[in-house]
Amino acid sequence: MSNLLHHFHIPVMGTGHSVDTAIRVAPFGIDSVISLVDDLLLERIRKHYAALFDLPYTAIKRHEEDGRAKRIREYLNTVHDVVAIKFEAIKALPFFQENDKQKYFEMLPDDSELKKSYLHLLTLTDNVEKVKLSKELTAKMLPGSIDVNIMVKLDKVNHTPKGELLPDEQSDAKAAMRGFATSKLHASMIFSAGINQTLYTYMSKYKDFYRDASGYVKKKIIIKISDFRSALIQGKFLAKKGLEVYEFRVESGLNCGGHAFASNGQLLPTLMKEISEKRHQLPAQFFRGIKSYFEKNDLPLHESAATHEPLVTVQGGIGTHGEVERLTADYGVDLTGWASPFLLVPEATPIDDTTREQLRDADISQFYLSQASPLGVPFNNFYISKSEQWRRERIEKGTAGSPCPKKFLVSNTEFTEMPICTASTEYQKLKLEQIAESSLSEAEKQRQTTRVYVKSCICDHLGNGALVDLDIAKESRSPQSICPGPNTAWFTKFYTLKEMIDHIYGRTESLVPAERPHMYAKELEMYVDYYQNEVDNMTAGQIKELGSFHKNLLEGIEYVNSIAQTKAYKDENLASIPATAEANKVKLQHAFESYQAKTAAFQAEQD
Numbered sequence: 001m002s003n004l005l006h007h008f009h010i011p012v013m014g015t016g017h018s019v020d021t022a023i024r025v026a027p028f029g030i031d032s033v034i035s036l037v038d039d040l041l042l043e044r045i046r047k048h049y050a051a052l053f054d055l056p057y058t059a060i061k062r063h064e065e066d067g068r069a070k071r072i073r074e075y076l077n078t079v080h081d082v083v084a085i086k087f088e089a090i091k092a093l094p095f096f097q098e099n100d101k102q103k104y105f106e107m108l109p110d111d112s113e114l115k116k117s118y119l120h121l122l123t124l125t126d127n128v129e130k131v132k133l134s135k136e137l138t139a140k141m142l143p144g145s146i147d148v149n150i151m152v153k154l155d156k157v158n159h160t161p162k163g164e165l166l167p168d169e170q171s172d173a174k175a176a177m178r179g180f181a182t183s184k185l186h187a188s189m190i191f192s193a194g195i196n197q198t199l200y201t202y203m204s205k206y207k208d209f210y211r212d213a214s215g216y217v218k219k220k221i222i223i224k225i226s227d228f229r230s231a232l233i234q235g236k237f238l239a240k241k242g243l244e245v246y247e248f249r250v251e252s253g254l255n256c257g258g259h260a261f262a263s264n265g266q267l268l269p270t271l272m273k274e275i276s277e278k279r280h281q282l283p284a285q286f287f288r289g290i291k292s293y294f295e296k297n298d299l300p301l302h303e304s305a306a307t308h309e310p311l312v313t314v315q316g317g318i319g320t321h322g323e324v325e326r327l328t329a330d331y332g333v334d335l336t337g338w339a340s341p342f343l344l345v346p347e348a349t350p351i352d353d354t355t356r357e358q359l360r361d362a363d364i365s366q367f368y369l370s371q372a373s374p375l376g377v378p379f380n381n382f383y384i385s386k387s388e389q390w391r392r393e394r395i396e397k398g399t400a401g402s403p404c405p406k407k408f409l410v411s412n413t414e415f416t417e418m419p420i421c422t423a424s425t426e427y428q429k430l431k432l433e434q435i436a437e438s439s440l441s442e443a444e445k446q447r448q449t450t451r452v453y454v455k456s457c458i459c460d461h462l463g464n465g466a467l468v469d470l471d472i473a474k475e476s477r478s479p480q481s482i483c484p485g486p487n488t489a490w491f492t493k494f495y496t497l498k499e500m501i502d503h504i505y506g507r508t509e510s511l512v513p514a515e516r517p518h519m520y521a522k523e524l525e526m527y528v529d530y531y532q533n534e535v536d537n538m539t540a541g542q543i544k545e546l547g548s549f550h551k552n553l554l555e556g557i558e559y560v561n562s563i564a565q566t567k568a569y570k571d572e573n574l575a576s577i578p579a580t581a582e583a584n585k586v587k588l589q590h591a592f593e594s595y596q597a598k599t600a601a602f603q604a605e606q607d
Contacts, residue, residue: 004335005029005142007109007324008504010348011249011315011337012149012190013257014483016463019045020350020470021342022079025497026144027086028104032348033147033190034079036176037154037408039068041463042075048470053082063161068172072179079146080184087143095121095134104141107501114140147188147222148180151259152196153375156410156419163418172408173199181206181219188246192224193261193377195234204241211244215302220246226253226263228275235282235310239289242297245310249337250275252316254530255523257340257485260369260378262530264545265552268316268523269330270559275312276331283309313337317487317519321506322572330563338504340485341511347497352468355480356494358384364489369526372456374409374422378530379458380483387461387481395453400432401425402457409459423455456481486526490516510571518573520560521580527553528584532591540602547599550592557581557588 010025010032012018019041021032036042043060050057055078060071093101108115118137124130155173158166168174173196180189181203189209191199203209208219221238223245225231231248238245250272253262263271287306294301314327315337327333342348343359351359358366359382366383373379381388394400404410404424411419415430422428431452435445461481467473468480490512495503503511517525531549538546564577 005108005112005114005144006031006335006501008336008338009033009145009147009313010342011251011339012192013339013343013349014462014481015041015459016466017343017349017351017482018339019463019466020049020079021348022144022146023049023082023086024348024350026083026146027090028100028107028144028497029142030107030144030501031147032144033149034076035149035151036072036180037151037172038406038459038463039071039075039176039179040406041466043071044467044472045470046071046075046078048472049078049082053085055081066170066175066178068158068170068175069178069182072176073183076146076148076180076183076185083143083146087141091138091141095130095137103498105137107498109505110507145187146185147190148185149190149192150176150199151193152191152199153193154408155196155199156408159418168198169202174202177203178206181208186218188220188222190222190224190249193259195230195237197237200234200238200243201241204243209243211302211305213300213302215304217244217246220244222247222249224249224251226250226261227266227271228278231275231279231282231310232285235286236289239286240293242290242293242299244286244290244305244308247311247313247334248275248279250312250314251337252519252523254369254378254526255317255485255487255519256315257380257488258483259373259375260380262378262527263552265527265531265549265556267520267527267553267556267560268314269520269563270552270556272314272327272331272333273559276333279310279312283307286310311335315339317485317522319487319490319512319516319519320510320571320573321504322569323519324504324506325569326563326572329569336504338500340488341491341495341500341503343482343484343488344491344493345495345497345500348500350466350469351482352465352475352480354475355385355465355482358382359482359484359488360492360494362489364486367484367486367489369530371451371454373458374411374455376422380485381456382482382484385480385482386475387456387458387464387479390461390479391453391456399425400453401428401455402460404457406460421455421457421459422452423457428452428455458483486522487519506570512571514571514573515576516573517576517580518564520563521573521576524553524557524560525580525584527556528588528591532587535591535595535598538595538598540606543599543602546595550588550595553588554585557585 012033012035015035015038090100093099105118121133155171158170211217223234225248235245252268254260311334313335314333324336369378370381372381401424404421410421412422420427435448461479464478465480468475502508561581564574568574
């Protein structure tokens with residue numbers, strides 16, 4: 001459970017890039033997030049850590065009854081136990097020596113009362129006082145939270161090996177939730193990628209998500225949101241079930257890693273402005289629903305529920321402490337999330353050496369927003385990854401697509417009764433045959449063929465880097481995919497955990513060059529490029545949507561420009577915004593003119 005020792009957290013990074021991050025950083029009081037998509041990956045890594053720390057291990061077979069929930073529960077329990085072992089070892093270390101206990105306290109933010117007491121300890125000369133304060137400080141040490149993430153859209157129904165439909169509670173997301181709900185963790189469940197009302201309703205079956213008699217919530221709820229309306233809708237729905245939102249986590253729609261869920265042209269500062277102005281409305285609205293639920297069910301409600309206010313945190317493209325100060329000062333954010341920079345911190349993330357070296361040496365052109373995901377959602381990709389090389393080689397050999405070993409992203413029923421994945425060899429073979437036999441022009445055939453080939457086996461490949469790093473799998477047989485945000489390009493070395501945290505808190509010289517564009521400048525550039533691509537491929541059904549997108553984006557650029565006129569914080573490159581804004585307003589105007597021409601053509605066809 002988050003103890004707010006730090007002012008940042010490490011968000012989820014793919015299925016594998018933060019899979020054991022908690023084991024690495026929670027003993028130092030740092031919160032991080034594990035993806036629950038790939039239970040088969042979790043099982044392999046559980047076996048590794050059980051052996052490493054001499055913990056009991058019994059394999060849970062792939063088709064064992066309720067196997068997905070069991071694998072997730074046992075992995076989270078193993079992480080809990082390993083973190084406890086490592087944390088207690090740090091607590092047992094002496095003060096006044098260069099060791100991990102010193103590192104624990106030195107990495108705390110400077111305004112931390114715990115750190116202030118630690119610094120006071122270092123000045124003491126009286127041995128009695130030293131011993132007394134040392135014991136007090138050790139007793140106050142806490143581990144970081146082992147939080148988990150569910151992409152709510154990944155909730156496919158499942159079948160037995162004989163093809164028989166399993167009950168609804170065996171769907172992927174519900175099984176993942178059940179694994180977390182029945183684990184020993186005191187932590188947070190993060191819901192991302194939309195709203196799943198049946199999943200939220202299912203959550204109400206587990207008492208750990210509710211306040212107990214003392215007011216304590218063992219398993220807290222965090223919702224990733226795109227705007228204030230999303231926070232209000234989801235918070236009120238959960239409140240009707242008596243459930244409280246602990247935190248709303250806002251992420252840039254495009255300037256992030258992993259899947260990118262673009263807003264309707266609204267830039268992050270615009271969204272944060274509305275949220276900051278209206279967040280005070282949320283607690284009272286939520287409490288009404290929560291109180292009503294407890295009264296209807298004749299349950300006692302602890303008085304602390306009446307004063308609970310959800311935290312608001314933000315992530316996506318943050319690269320300097322100055323940008324953190326901007327977000328805190330302008331919008332009152334409680335915490336920030338730092339993901340992609342930690343890909344270059346071996347102490348924090350499990351990534352194979354080859355991929356990490358590629359990230360260190362890559363320039364900005366290697367990071368791009370792709371259509372690689374079988375989900376049909378834009379996906380931040382890395383052009384030179386081993387997975388992308390593997391995909392291109394299979395196309396050249398005439399064996400395009402993946403064998404689809406895990407089937408987490410199966411959803412297409414265009415050619416089959418049972419869903420298959422658009423990145424699979426089976427689907428791509430059928431689709432390419434359909435395109436070849438069609439009466440489409442050669443140019444259109446080529447365009448559609450390219451759209452087929454671009455899909456990648458991310459549900460398997462995103463976990464391979466962790467397996468290689470932990471010596472569980474061989475690099476030559478495990479194509480590694482990675483999904484960094486473009487911010488990664490400005491971090492060009494390998495860093496220690498302390499170096500990265502000192503950078504986050506602005507305690508040392510910045511790790512990124514002064515010319516790195518401001519996170520707001522990069523985001524608006526990405527949104528203009530995204531709009532241009534949408535216009536290039538627009539249909540008649542997108543006329544209203546893209547018109548609204550243009551209006552929102554234009555207003556957002558003007559708002560960001562106004563921010564650029566204020567005084568910059570240390571290491572905050574506000575000067576990069578005006579030039580970026582002007583250049584992209586020209587690009588946006590050209591894209592809008594194309595939109596207008598296409599709109600006129602569509603309307604002429606209807607007439």
